[in-house]
Amino acid sequence: MDENMFLSILGKGQYQIEVLTKCNQYSQKFGVSLTEKDALTLLDARKNSLKEQERIEFGGGILPKLIFAFCDSPFIYQDNYVDTLESLQNIFYLYKNESLDELTDDELIDYMKKHFDNDCQGSLEYLEDTCLEDFARSIREGTRGFIGKYEEEE
Amino acid sequence: MNEFDMEELIPIVAELTEKYTSKESTSVSYDTAKQLMNAVIYCMNEIDLVYEKSDANAVKDMVKQQNAKLAYRTGYELVIKKVFKTKALFEEIALGFNAYKNQAYYETVMKGMPVFFLYYDPKFNPQNHILTLDYPTIKSIQDSCGIDVIYEYLTYTKLEQDLLKAFPEEYIITLLSNYHANYEELFINIGSIVLRNILTCMIVGKKITSHIFDQKDAEVLREFIECSSQEELEMKLCNLIQILVNQGYNHNEQLYEYLKEDVKNISFELLNAMKNNCLDVMFLL
Numbered sequence: 001m002d003e004n005m006f007l008s009i010l011g012k013g014q015y016q017i018e019v020l021t022k023c024n025q026y027s028q029k030f031g032v033s034l035t036e037k038d039a040l041t042l043l044d045a046r047k048n049s050l051k052e053q054e055r056i057e058f059g060g061g062i063l064p065k066l067i068f069a070f071c072d073s074p075f076i077y078q079d080n081y082v083d084t085l086e087s088l089q090n091i092f093y094l095y096k097n098e099s100l101d102e103l104t105d106d107e108l109i110d111y112m113k114k115h116f117d118n119d120c121q122g123s124l125e126y127l128e129d130t131c132l133e134d135f136a137r138s139i140r141e142g143t144r145g146f147i148g149k150y151e152e153e154e
Numbered sequence: 155m156n157e158f159d160m161e162e163l164i165p166i167v168a169e170l171t172e173k174y175t176s177k178e179s180t181s182v183s184y185d186t187a188k189q190l191m192n193a194v195i196y197c198m199n200e201i202d203l204v205y206e207k208s209d210a211n212a213v214k215d216m217v218k219q220q221n222a223k224l225a226y227r228t229g230y231e232l233v234i235k236k237v238f239k240t241k242a243l244f245e246e247i248a249l250g251f252n253a254y255k256n257q258a259y260y261e262t263v264m265k266g267m268p269v270f271f272l273y274y275d276p277k278f279n280p281q282n283h284i285l286t287l288d289y290p291t292i293k294s295i296q297d298s299c300g301i302d303v304i305y306e307y308l309t310y311t312k313l314e315q316d317l318l319k320a321f322p323e324e325y326i327i328t329l330l331s332n333y334h335a336n337y338e339e340l341f342i343n344i345g346s347i348v349l350r351n352i353l354t355c356m357i358v359g360k361k362i363t364s365h366i367f368d369q370k371d372a373e374v375l376r377e378f379i380e381c382s383s384q385e386e387l388e389m390k391l392c393n394l395i396q397i398l399v400n401q402g403y404n405h406n407e408q409l410y411e412y413l414k415e416d417v418k419n420i421s422f423e424l425l426n427a428m429k430n431n432c433l434d435v436m437f438l439l
Contacts, residue, residue, distance in 0.1 A: 050181065057181035058168035065180075096181060104178035 016043055016061065023064050027071035032081045034067075045086045053093040062092055062105060069109045075122025087124045088112065091132065098136035111135060158198070162222040166194050174278050189279055196281040196300055197229030198222075203302065204232050233276045233301060240305045241271055247312050250319065254326050255338045262289040263311055270304060290343050293415040313412045314345040320402055321348065325363060346416050349395075353420060354436045356394050367437040375436065379428045387421040 020039040027033055034042070042063055050057055066088050070076055076084050095108060103111075115131040116122065170190045171182055182190070244267050253260035266285045273284055281300045291310040295303050318326060326348060330337040333347050355362045357378045358371040379387060392414055399410040427433045 054184040055181045056171075056184065056187040058171055059180055062180050093181065096179070097183065101179065101183065101186070104175075105180055106178070 019060055020063055020067070023067040023071075027067055030071045030076075032071050032076060032078050034082065038082045041082060042085055042089065046089055049090045049093050052090075053097050055093055055096065062109075063089060065105060065109055066092065069113045070116070073113070073117055073122070075117065084124065087128075091124065091128045094128070095132045095136055098132070099139045102139050158222045158225065163191065163194055166223055166226050167191050170194065170278070189281075192281050193278055194226055197233055198225050200229040200232045200236070200302075201225060204236075230276070233280050236301045236305060237271075237274065237276055240301055240308060243305070243308045243312065244271070247308060247315060251315065252318065252323065254318070254323065254330060254344055256289075256330070256340070256342070256344060257338055258289040258341045259344065262287055267304075267308070274301065274304075276301070288341055290341060292343055292346055293412055309408075310412060313406075313409050314343075316403065316406070316409060317345050317413070318348060321362070345413075346419070349413055349416060350420055350423070350436065352398060353391060353394050356398070367434070371437065372433045375424075375433050376428055379424050384421055384425060387424065388417050391417045391420055 017036055017039045020034055020042065021036060024033040043061075046057075046061055046063065063085065066085060070084070070088060092105075092108060092112070095112075096103070096105075099108065112127065112132070116124075116127050120126040120131060167187065167190050170193065171187070174186070174190060175182065248264065248267075251263060253264070262285070266287070270283070270285050274280075275282070283300050283303045285304070287295075287303070287307055291307060291314070293310055295306050295310075298306065326344065329348060329351055330344060334340055334342075352362055354375065358367070358374045360367070360371065378390070382390060395413050395417070396410060399406055399413070403409050424433075424436065427436055
């Protein structure tokens, strides 16, 4: 099999770094960008996070989606950009598990973004330990009033 | 399946994962990934299983010389075909199925199987056959899983129904009631109990519906057992089963092979009954 294809399937190598640095075209509008070294750091963190959360990821990974969702946050600036992305990535995988995979990536990211910018006021600890904890508990209880079209109904 | 390296399977699992999550999740848990990898391996193994039996080695080799993706697709189609074949077999059984008031038998076949066909997932979880198959068959199914198990189980159920249908229902129910007053609630194989009685009758030379057994019959049975070792006894019982199948079931070789599995147990029971001087328990009527 073609090596690049294999690496892209597993989300490794130069291919992934290129994907992340391409996101700069969009994020630079909000004053944040990633260097190749930053991308590599984030990809290493991704590998550890997936291992820790016992998950497997094929393809591009969740980082591009996190970048597009969070780069316009008033609480993210160049100095804390990489660290925040790394934490958001860890939190994301943790709560994919905690929500028993009942949520799509977009639903979870939407919820994270909404609360990060509002009641969390940019606090990752509050987001992880309070907002998402309640959220995951609600999902495990089987309620759906917090996502998409169901949000307004309940 | 062994012809392919694990790295050749990863793109197939990746594609399957995308379908599984409807592209709405980039990652899956280890458990889900394991389930999907097993699904791919299961489908590929189906090629071995199907073509091994049909002796079409050329077809098997041809498929395996292609890439892993094609082998998976071929295997998947074989699984789907087997599901339809199994469903047709179940429908054939269900038409004249009789559980002889045994709950486990009824619930496993008539309640369990429709649920199986409703929930079986040949794409993402073909290795999971969902049912616990509580009613025991004479020949146990150990090494397979998924649709293969269900097909094999239904094949045995069909053979057993063929065996039982040759006798009046009242006869079988009387036999089972004499075996145990609460036979309806037991997890026992009905065919096995009927077979024991038939073989005992064949040994003593009485009609299977005969209700009178005396000391003389026990003596005949003792003589039959006494002069043989367990292996010889098994051989004799196999011959009796062969006679039964040839005369009563039109030389059904499959039925013979199935019933033969019970010979070891029957011979042990006969020897044990003789040893403990209670051969009369072998006469259920």
